[in-house]
Amino acid sequence: MKTTSNLEKVLAAGHFAATGEVGPPRGTDAEAVRKKAGHLVGKVDAVNITDNQTAMVRMSSWAASLIVKQMGLEPNYQMVCRDRNRLAMQSDILGAYALGLNTMLCLSGDHPRFGDHPMAANVHDIDSIQLVAMVRRMCDEGLFQGGAEISNPPKMFIGAAANPFGDPQELRVLRLAKKIAAGADFVQTQCIYDMKRFKEFMHQAHDMGLTEKCYILAGVTPLKSGGMAKYMATKVPGMTVPDEIVKRIAGAPKEAQAEEGIKLCVEQIAEMREIPGVAGIHLMAIEWEHRAPEILERAGLLPRPQV
């Protein structure tokens, strides 16, 4: 075991992992974080705390992570390359670790164009793969990116993201391989609806030996309505939602669409468990955290292992 991360312990013990996600509020209400995260206490092995997701200003990821940590949930502290240069990133990592955070996810970040500060400078001092490499070196070699020694280096369980569906297709597994080569311990994928393409992706990753080197958690997001299905299918960059799924959700009577979405999500999780190399799922129940326990229960993922 390289870290004190609960997620690492669960995965290392060979359990099928389940992680959740909470987006911090656009304000100072700690209670709002507790309310969302409260649904997930005891139900997931770690909960991702997003970092200004969709390029909208929100309570900082490390602060919301600490609130969640105090509730007995393990935060997966997200960090994007869009908002900070390498000095700010490293100092935040030191502070986060000093206050008990031990699991983090390294991301590029959505472009400011999509958020409420499209006029902001786009930092991108380093990219997400370079961020993974930087954290790896901080932890394993005890060195800052600039080369100086860190007194009492952090020990983070280091995550990265993968999108099996973006273009060019051929690069998707190759980029995953680069993230793993850079030092990712685990990977959480973009939410998956196109199971056929995801299976091909995993098959390739498995053949390249990547699933031996890194835990891959498959992303799932329950569709709340036909409207959401259509939105995900047409408006989200790099996302594929097969027509039959849109038809299935949108075709159900309005009052039954949410249930149909949950049913589909539970079926997807069952299918993912059978795919070689899938070490767990990452459930992103966007603004639907209160339905997450039901999904996990019906998917047979509760209770969570105590390790």
Add this chain to the structure above:
Amino acid sequence: MITAVRKPLEEIMGFAAPYSRVLLLGCNECVTVCYAGGRKEVGILASALSMAFLKEGKKLDIVEQTLERQCDPEYVEEIAQTIDQYDAVFSMACGCGVQTVAGRYKDKPVFPMVNTMFMGASERQGVWAERCAGCGDCVLGRTGGVCPVARCSKRIFNGPCGGSTKGKCEIDPGVDCAWQLIWDRLKALGRTDLYSEIIPAKDWRSAKDGGPRRIVREDLLS
């Protein structure tokens, strides 16, 4: 080349308000090639400004001149004899030219007539696109001749991000995904092996982050 686009007439009229006689100064280099501030654009802007002032019942005396290169002190010297005849210089050069003129004639107001945009190339008649960020440490040799610094919206050195769709960038379907272009070129060159190497974090000192940059060529100093 350095590309530029002319500022809106209203903004330029705001600059002109306090003056009665100005020198409208074009440049024969990049801004001529991109139709922003060459001899022809000097003529067009002079007419437009004169007409706009006449419409308001005012008169602005505009003298047109175009230098070979406004970023070169040698050519900027050409207006030394006449500069006192003007209340202000309205420069149609890029920011480099404006500053060279302002640096040489310290008591003369100099206003930019164009917004300097980027280092780019012509894609087709009437379209220019950014190609180089001038980062001072060229990586084009490992990226198939397509620059991730200038052409990827997130400056990703180990791309593409998850937002690349059908060859286009997530920010705008009119923008090519740089990493799609890089990958296509690496395939065409038979050098897809280059992709698997992780490009390490960049040293931005060679770019503007090291402070304002200078090139000093000892062999050329006189």
